[in-house]
Amino acid sequence: MxxxxxxxxxxxxxxxxxxxxxxxxxxxxxxxxxxxxxxxxxxxxxxxxxxxxxxxxxxxxxxxxxxxAAPGPSAEDAPPATAGDEPVAPTLAVRRPVRVARVPSTPTEGADDGELAAYNRYLSWLNANPGARPGDYPG
Missing domain, CATH: 1.10.287 (Helix Hairpins)
Structure with missing residues (x-):
């Protein structure tokens, strides 16, 4: 109370x-x-x-x-946990980053379209040159 x-x-x-x-x-x-x-x-x-x-x-x-709410000291105020004589670092719940594979998907219907193929080449060039501007594209 x-x-x-x-x-x-x-x-x-x-x-x-x-x-x-x-x-x-x-x-x-x-x-x-x-x-x-x-x-x-x-x-x-x-x-x-x-x-x-x-x-x-x-x-x-x-x-x-x-x-x-459970009363008690906050995590900053608590003394470090020990295992025997050695201090143990507090474990934090940190998630690992998700790695996304950058492989092109398999072509579907309409892959023979020249305009689509040119656009895909442009996107591949932008991916290979991350600092480039669209006006720098040689194609």
């Missing part, structure tokens, strides 16, 4: 109370306007308490999430 008494959490608790009281007050104001003959205010009289309920729902969900 100590985690819910930090300055950040106190500000959240105060904001929740202010919003709920304000939204319920606005709902009551709309009820009095609706009783005075303003038919549109009946919708707003229902809407403001729904907003207050949403604020309570979000606050309660955040409180539960904070209480479920």
């Amino acid at each position: 100590q985690r819910l008494r930090t300055p950040a959490w106190i500000a959240r608790h105060v904001a929740m109370v202010v919003l709920v009281v304000g939204f319920l007050g606005l709902g009551w104001w709309q009820v009095t306007r609706a009783a005075g003959g303003n038919a549109l205010s009946f919708g707003y009289a229902i809407e403001w308490p729904v907003f207050a309920g949403f604020v309570v729902f979000v606050w309660w969900r955040e409180v539960r999430q904070a209480l479920r």
Whole structure:
């Protein structure tokens, strides 16, 4: 429960109370306007308490999430793990890069098209000359 008494959490608790009281007050104001003959205010009289309920729902969900979080020092503050007398480096989940094979695909229908073949030669030249500009193409 100590985690819910930090300055950040106190500000959240105060904001929740202010919003709920304000939204319920606005709902009551709309009820009095609706009783005075303003038919549109009946919708707003229902809407403001729904907003207050949403604020309570979000606050309660955040409180539960904070209480479920395991207390303890962060990874930077923790002493290094040891195996016997030697320190063990922390293991990080690093993914290996994906290697993509650069082989041309097998030709399909229309491969005899001269324009397509010229375009493929141009793309092969661009791939072989990564710093070149399209205007440098000799073909």
